[in-house]
Amino acid sequence: MLVIGDEILSGRTRDANMHHLAGRLTEIGIDLCEVRIVSDHAPAIIAAVQALSVEYDHVFTSGGIGPTHDDITADCIAAAFGDTIDVRDDARALLQAHYDRSGQELNEARLRMARIPARATLIDNPVSTAPGFSIRNVHVMAGVPMVFQAMVASVLPTLTGGAPLLSRTLEVIRGEGDIAGPLGAFAADHPDLSVGSYPFQRNGVYGANLVIRGADQAAVEAAFARLQDLFAA
Amino acid sequence: MLVIGDEILSGRTRDANMHHLAGRLTEIGIDLCEVRIVSDHAPAIIAAVQALSVEYDHVFTSGGIGPTHDDITADCIAAAFGDTIDVRDDARALLQAHYDRSGQELNEARLRMARIPARATLIDNPVSTAPGFSIRNVHVMAGVPMVFQAMVASVLPTLTGGAPLLSRTLEVIRGEGDIAGPLGAFAADHPDLSVGSYPFQRNGVYGANLVIRGADQAAVEAAFARLQDLFAA
Numbered sequence: 121m122l123v124i125g126d127e128i129l130s131g132r133t134r135d136a137n138m139h140h141l142a143g144r145l146t147e148i149g150i151d152l153c154e155v156r157i158v159s160d161h162a163p164a165i166i167a168a169v170q171a172l173s174v175e176y177d178h179v180f181t182s183g184g185i186g187p188t189h190d191d192i193t194a195d196c197i198a199a200a201f202g203d204t205i206d207v208r209d210d211a212r213a214l215l216q217a218h219y220d221r222s223g224q225e226l227n228e229a230r231l232r233m234a235r236i237p238a239r240a241t242l243i244d245n246p247v248s249t250a251p252g253f254s255i256r257n258v259h260v261m262a263g264v265p266m267v268f269q270a271m272v273a274s275v276l277p278t279l280t281g282g283a284p285l286l287s288r289t290l291e292v293i294r295g296e297g298d299i300a301g302p303l304g305a306f307a308a309d310h311p312d313l314s315v316g317s318y319p320f321q322r323n324g325v326y327g328a329n330l331v332i333r334g335a336d337q338a339a340v341e342a343a344f345a346r347l348q349d350l351f352a353a
Numbered sequence: 354m355l356v357i358g359d360e361i362l363s364g365r366t367r368d369a370n371m372h373h374l375a376g377r378l379t380e381i382g383i384d385l386c387e388v389r390i391v392s393d394h395a396p397a398i399i400a401a402v403q404a405l406s407v408e409y410d411h412v413f414t415s416g417g418i419g420p421t422h423d424d425i426t427a428d429c430i431a432a433a434f435g436d437t438i439d440v441r442d443d444a445r446a447l448l449q450a451h452y453d454r455s456g457q458e459l460n461e462a463r464l465r466m467a468r469i470p471a472r473a474t475l476i477d478n479p480v481s482t483a484p485g486f487s488i489r490n491v492h493v494m495a496g497v498p499m500v501f502q503a504m505v506a507s508v509l510p511t512l513t514g515g516a517p518l519l520s521r522t523l524e525v526i527r528g529e530g531d532i533a534g535p536l537g538a539f540a541a542d543h544p545d546l547s548v549g550s551y552p553f554q555r556n557g558v559y560g561a562n563l564v565i566r567g568a569d570q571a572a573v574e575a576a577f578a579r580l581q582d583l584f585a586a
Contacts, residue, residue, distance in 0.1 A: 127551050129385045130518070131375030132564065138390070142364030152362045154397065155390035157371070160549070164387065187530045188550040188561075189537035229533030248554075264552055285363070297420045300462030304422035316393070317421040318360050319497055321481075328421075331365065 122168050123157040124183040124193055125263055137182040137268045144272055149284040149335070150178070160184060165196040173200070173258055178279060180272070183263030185252065187229040194253075197260055198237040208236040211251055218249035244274040283335040288344040292351045295319075295326040302350055303330065310343050312336070355401050356390040357416040357426055358496055370415040370501045377505055382517040382568070383411075393417060398429040406433070406491055411512060413505075416496030418485065420462040427486075430493055431470040441469040444484055451482035477507040516568040521577040525584045528552075528559040535583055536563065543576050545569070 121141055127133040138155050145152050153176060158164040165184070172179045184193030198205035211234035212226075219226040233250035236242065243252035243261065247270045252261040254275065261271040292299060296319045307315035313334040320327055330347060334340045354374055360366040371388050378385050386409060391397040398417070405412045417426030431438035444467035445459075452459045466483035469475065476485035476494065480503045485494040487508065494504040525532060529552045540548035546567040553560055563580060567573045 126547065126549055127564070129375055129388065130379050130520075130566070131372055131377075131385075132520070133551065134372045139364060139367045142362055144364075146363050152364075153392060155362070155388075157388035159386060186550070186552055187533040189533065189540050190549055224528070224530070227530065227534065229537070230530035232533070233530075264554065266554065287363075287365070295457070297457070297460060297463035297466075300420040300422065300465070301460065304462075307422050314359065316359055316423055317419070318366065319419055321497065321499065331360070333363070 121152060121155045122165075122172055122179060122181045123155065123263075124160065124165055124181060125157075126159045126190075128157055128183075129159055135182075136265045137263065140265070140269055141180055141182075141272060144276060146285055148276060148279075150279065151285070160190050160192060162192055162196050162199070165193060166200045169197060169200040169258060173256060177257060179258045180275075181258065181260045182268050185233065185250070185260060185262055187232045191232065193260060194235050194237065197240075197255060197258060201237070201239075201255060201258075203237040203239050203255065205235055205237045207231055207234045208238075211236050211242060214242075214249055214251060243271050246270050246274075285333050285335060286337055286340050287331055287333040288340055289332075290330045290344065290347050290351065291327060292330055293325060293327040294351070296328050299328060299330075299351065306347065306350060310339075313339060313343055315343075354385060354388045355398075355405055355412060355414045356388065356496075357393065357398055357414060358390075359392045359423075361390055361416075362392055368415075369498045370496065373498070373502055374413055374415075374505060377509060379518055381509060381512075382515040383512065384515075384518070393423050393425060395425055395429050395432070398426060399433045402430060402433040402491060406489060410490060412491045413508075414491065414493045415501055418466065418483070418493060418495055420465045424465065426493060427468050427470065430473075430488060430491060434470070434472075434488060434491075436470040436472050436488065438468055438470045440464055440467045441471075444469050444475060447475075447482055447484060476504050479503050479507075518566050518568060519570055519573050520564055520566045521573055522565075523563045523577065523580050523584065524560060525563055526558060526560040527584070529561050532561060532563075532584065539580065539583060543572075546572060546576055 128135045142152050156168050158168050184191050236253050240253035240255040247267045252271045259275050316331045318329045332343050361368045375385050389401050391401050417424050469486050473486035473488040480500045485504045492508050549564045551562045565576050
């Protein structure tokens with residue numbers, strides 16, 4: 121995933137889209153392998169899109185497709201793939217109908233949102249109409265969380281996921297330092313499962329959430345039962 | 354910044370450290386240019402550390418320095434820089450004193466937290482003792498937010514920032530499509546300032562926060578006054 125926006129990097133806004141996408145992808149069995157967050161700076165966006173597009177099966181971007189001067193994502197994506205970009209008739213028709221319904225003018229700024237690379241296919245935006253788009257393996261979506269989430273819901277059914285990743289979590293009220301030895305041996309005994317330890321401190325008490333993840337439900341459940349035995353109070 | 358951890362990418366945990374660091378860096382005039390989030394997978398960590406270390410003045414990492422088998426960050430950092438790594442006497446002495454005080458055993462798992470690359474300098478951890486470390490331009494810190502924040506507070510005074518970036522924000526209750534034209538012209542008239550537009554929708558009303566950023570307070574204030582005039586209701 122690529123998150124685009126100065127407001128995230130300055131600490132002004134706390135990104136919510138990464139967490140949303142991560143959860144949705146996990147549900148349908150697609151691993152989110154890497155996230156990059158870059159500023160509204162064309163060379164940074166172009167380089168990141170190219171690198172991620174080569175490295176991964178799918179790339180999801182968030183941000184920078186609105187009507188203002190700092191919304192440069194669509195042009196950067198076109199540049200990254202050597203595609204042409206201009207106001208497209210299909211996108212313009214969507215916007216025209218939307219603004220006609222609301223009695224607002226489809227002015228030059230709003231028309232920027234119909235700038236779509238020539239070879240892209242549109243992503244439906246049931247919230248505010250202005251579409252996202254997919255080109256090659258890159259899915260370009262809005263930064264406003266409600267719109268991003270609606271676009272994710274439009275895109276995900278078109279992708280082929282693996283088996284959903286199942287997980288079971290055991291909360292253990294002991295410091296990680298006390299459990300790390302046996303937990304490491306447990307992980308070594310279960311090479312087909314991912315075994316993670318996520319420490320916390322709550323009211324001065326140290327504990328850890330031990331998470332087993334895998335695609336095979338029976339294997340996850342059996343390992344979870346062994347983990348409960350291992351760390352029974 | 355490099356955030357390390359499967360739990361972020363799976364959507365299990367929502368990262369808080371990036372937002373904290375972004376805010377603190379902005380306060381002292383350091384630009385956060387890029388964030389990457391990678392899994393607990395050695396090749397991914399090593400490649401990201403090497404790439405970011407070459408590209409930027411400073412790199413901050415979060416996560417993967419605890420006592421469990423999936424805490425592989427320290428070893429990856431050593432590998433990334435061709436340094437050796439083992440339990441270091443200075444770090445062991447800190448942990449020994451800490452566990453002696455609390456009457457707990459400094460067992461093999463906890464001793465993992467004293468594994469520090471040979472050429473690194475330690476980062477103070479006033480919360481739970483186990484240190485972070487800096488090597489070359491990379492600052493390696495814990496993922497638990499309270500500990501991460503304490504380590505950031507230890508590291509930042511050692512860095513040289515630029516002038517703090519100042520910002521003023523104007524909330525405008527008009528759709529971005531209505532303001533994008535004049536706002537673009539305004540931005541073009543102020544090439545030394547950064548002018549951003551961050552749309553929102555609240556109770557069905559569209560608006561945008563217009564943010565002016567710059568290092569020169571007088572310039573920011575003068576531009577903000579002009580922006581208020583431009584979008585006076």
